[in-house]
Amino acid sequence: MLKLLSLLQTRRDWPGRVLAERLEVSDRTLRRDVEHLRELGYRISAIKGPDGGYRLDAGSELPPLLFDDDQAIALVVALQVASVSGAADGEAALRALTTVRQVMPSRLRHRIDGVAFTTLSADNAATMAVDPEVLIAVSAAVRAREVLRFDYVSVGRGPDGDPSLRRAEPHHVVFSSGRWYLVAWDLDNDDWSVFRLDRMTPRIPTGPRFTPRTVPGGDVHDFLAGCFKGSDRGNTWPCTGEVVLELPARKVIPFVHDGIVEEVAPDRCRLVVGSWSWVALAASIGRFDTAILQAAPRELADAFSLLSQRFAEAATRSSADD
Missing domain, CATH: 3.30.70 (Alpha-Beta Plaits)
Known part of the structure; x- marks a missing residue:
C-alpha cells in the first residue's frame, strides 16, 4: 500500500496493468490495496477505458499520511530546518516534528535523533541537495564524538573532480545559505576547516573517539560567518x-x-x-x-x-x- 501510494503521487494517471507490474502484484491485490487506501481517506478515482487505471485526487480533508523511510527522514530534517531558520512558524514546525517522531518506528527514531545541526540566518539562496544518508552519518559522528573518515572533492576541483581521503574531528553540522556544512578539526592540516556535505562521502567505520574542542571565539555562528568573509577573527570583515x-x-x-x-x-x-x-x-x-x-x-x-x-x-x- 505504501509503495502504491508513492507511485500514485508521482504522476496523474496510472494504467492498472502498469501499476500491478511495478508493484509485482496481481490485479486483484492491486484493487484490494486501492480500496484500503480509500478507507483511510485517500480519494483515488478509477479511470475508465481500454487499459483502465487509477488517479490520486486532492481531498477536502488531510488523510493519514504514509511515508517510506527516506521520505520520513527528509520530512524530519525539513521540519528541523523550518523550526529554527524562520522559513515557517517555529512553534508549528516543532509541534509537527514532535508528532512525526512519536509515530515513527524505533529504527527510524534512532537514526533521526542523531541528526542535530545549527542553522544560520535564513536567506533566499537555493538549497543544495545532500544525500540523507550522508547527513545522518556525519551527524552520528558528531554526536558520538568519533573521528570521521571521508572522501572529499574540493570546491576548486568542480563537482566531478577526483576526491581525496580526509580525516577530521566533526564538531558541528550547520545549514546556511541553502548548503550543509561540517565544522571540524582537520587532522590532516592540524587546524579548523569547513567542509560541504554535498561533496563528502563518509567511510565506514568511523575512527576513535576524541575530546571536543571549542571553535575559535566559542560561537559556531560567528566562526562560520567569519570563514565566509575570509576572516580569522570571527564574524568581522578582514x-x-x-x-x-x-x-x-x-x-x-x-x-x-x-x-x-x-x-x-x-x-x-x-x-x-x-x-x-x-x-x-x-x-x-x-x-x-x-x-x-x-x-x-x-x-x-x-x-x-x-x-x-x-x-x-x-x-x-x-x-x-x-
Missing part, C-alpha cells in the same frame, strides 16, 4: 573602511547589507563597510557611481589608486585596439 559619498543616505541604504550609513548633509553620507580585501572593498564602493569625498584608512585610499591605474590601463588598451 578589511573595513570609511568613505564620504556625494549621495543622500536614502539612496545608499538599500544597497548596504551589513554596513553603516550615516547622513552628513542632505546630499552626502558617510559609509562604513567591509570586505575580504582592500581592492574588493574599493571596487564595491565604486558601484555607487558618485564622487568619493573622503576615504580611510590609507590602505583603502591606496586600493582606489591601484584600481584607477588598472582601469586607465584597460581604457588605453581598448583605445589602441580600436
Whole structure:
C-alpha cells in the first residue's frame, strides 16, 4: 500500500496493468490495496477505458499520511530546518516534528535523533541537495564524538573532480545559505576547516573517539560567518573602511547589507563597510557611481589608486585596439 501510494503521487494517471507490474502484484491485490487506501481517506478515482487505471485526487480533508523511510527522514530534517531558520512558524514546525517522531518506528527514531545541526540566518539562496544518508552519518559522528573518515572533492576541483581521503574531528553540522556544512578539526592540516556535505562521502567505520574542542571565539555562528568573509577573527570583515559619498543616505541604504550609513548633509553620507580585501572593498564602493569625498584608512585610499591605474590601463588598451 505504501509503495502504491508513492507511485500514485508521482504522476496523474496510472494504467492498472502498469501499476500491478511495478508493484509485482496481481490485479486483484492491486484493487484490494486501492480500496484500503480509500478507507483511510485517500480519494483515488478509477479511470475508465481500454487499459483502465487509477488517479490520486486532492481531498477536502488531510488523510493519514504514509511515508517510506527516506521520505520520513527528509520530512524530519525539513521540519528541523523550518523550526529554527524562520522559513515557517517555529512553534508549528516543532509541534509537527514532535508528532512525526512519536509515530515513527524505533529504527527510524534512532537514526533521526542523531541528526542535530545549527542553522544560520535564513536567506533566499537555493538549497543544495545532500544525500540523507550522508547527513545522518556525519551527524552520528558528531554526536558520538568519533573521528570521521571521508572522501572529499574540493570546491576548486568542480563537482566531478577526483576526491581525496580526509580525516577530521566533526564538531558541528550547520545549514546556511541553502548548503550543509561540517565544522571540524582537520587532522590532516592540524587546524579548523569547513567542509560541504554535498561533496563528502563518509567511510565506514568511523575512527576513535576524541575530546571536543571549542571553535575559535566559542560561537559556531560567528566562526562560520567569519570563514565566509575570509576572516580569522570571527564574524568581522578582514578589511573595513570609511568613505564620504556625494549621495543622500536614502539612496545608499538599500544597497548596504551589513554596513553603516550615516547622513552628513542632505546630499552626502558617510559609509562604513567591509570586505575580504582592500581592492574588493574599493571596487564595491565604486558601484555607487558618485564622487568619493573622503576615504580611510590609507590602505583603502591606496586600493582606489591601484584600481584607477588598472582601469586607465584597460581604457588605453581598448583605445589602441580600436
